[in-house]
Amino acid sequence: MAEEVSLGRLPAVVAFGGGHGLASSLTALRRITDRLTAIVTVADDGGSSGRLRDELDCLPPGDLRMALAALCGDDESGRTWAEVLQYRFPGDGSLGGHAIGNLLIAGLWQRLGGDPVAGLDMVARLLDAKGRVLPMSAVPLQIEADVVGLDAAAPDEVSTVRGQAQVAKTMAEVRAVRLNPADPPASAQAVRAVGDADWLVLGPGSWFTSVIPHLLVPELARAIVDTGARRILTMNVQSDAETKGASAARHLELLAEHAPKLRLDVVIADRSFARDDPHLETYARSLGAELVLADVAHRDGSPRHDPLRLASAYADIMGV
Structure with missing residues (x-):
């Protein structure tokens, strides 16, 4: 990796997740590499995404939209497009609660004959996104x-x-x-992206609905296990609503229970979450990983990652 960086080649990074957790990692990662792919869960069935999924029989667009918004640039145009994508129509009418980005993505899928990747690539070009967004599966789960x-x-x-x-x-x-169907088809482009990557980044995010599901798509899970890329797990800064007070070590245990063949190279944990957890380093080592403790939580004390702090941690680990 050091030789690649010295030659001016930034690392190819694939980030997995969904929702706000993936948006955090993408916002950080786009600051350190221009070779970035997001692979996004497609199991959302609530809100605007659930309504469009049911009405149009399409992938739920919400987490894909959030990933695209996170890949918008920091200039005025990028910030404007991100705000437009995230804007929701008010009221209780037929458009009430729908995000503009969800409608745009779903509309392009309809126009392009249901090709989800082509539609997402078109939106990414429109936004001048700093990376590519792919669904983890070709079917809604x-x-x-x-x-x-x-x-x-x-x-x-x-x-x-x-x-x-x-x-x-x-x-x-x-x-x-678990997923239903239990053996869903992986996105072919997602599998290829994993094979071409230098680094894979799992997490942060809702443990059971954003992080673990990628490891339950058989073909994608095999690609993650078999890849020559190095694998980073980014822990949440605290347990979330799904894990209800579970320790940091318990999060690793849950991951291993769902993907027993998975091995990691690095586990990033915020110091505050890792504090007073004597088992975390042992569990990280059992997965083959070095435990990296860093101050990656937001300075305002909220349970979220600070993108600049997280970018610094990723840059140090990847040698960028």
Whole structure:
């Protein structure tokens, strides 16, 4: 990697995730490389995305839209386009709650005969996006979760919660997730991007609905496991609503339970989340990874990553 950087070749980086977590990593990564691909989960079934998915039988566009917005530049044009993509129509009418970017993406898919990658590439060119956005699968997916505590009268009983929106907000403890269909086709372009990458970045994001699902698409999971690229896992700055107070080490354990063949090279954890967790380094080593502790949380104390701090951590690790 050092030789490549010295020759002026920035690393090819593939980032996985969905929603705000992926947007954070992309905002950081576009500051250190111009060879960036986002591979995005396609299981969202709530809000505007769920409505368009049901009405048009298309991939849910919301997380893809957020990734494209995160890849817009920092100049006035880039900021304007990002705001336009994210703008939602007000009110309770037929357009109420829809994001402009969702309608744009869904409309292009209809115009281009349902080719999701061609539509996303066209939006990226329109925005002058600093990277490429790809769906992880060619078909819309449903997330199912095994949970305990859903029924207060039977707190140890295992129940099933279906749908990303329901899994994300369940008050029960999520033990495991799976995809329906169980063997979905991976996006061919996504698999090729993994094979061509120098670095893969998993996380941050909602653990069960944004991070783990990529490892449940068999062909994509094999590509991640078999790649010659180095693999970084970016931990959340604290447990989220889905993991409900789980330690940082427990997050790694959950990842390993869903993808037992996965090995990592680096685990990035914010110092505040790693503090008082004596098992984190042991779990990281069990996955083959070096644990890197860094101050990557936002300075205002909110549970999110600071893009500049995260970019600095990525640059140090990648030797950029």
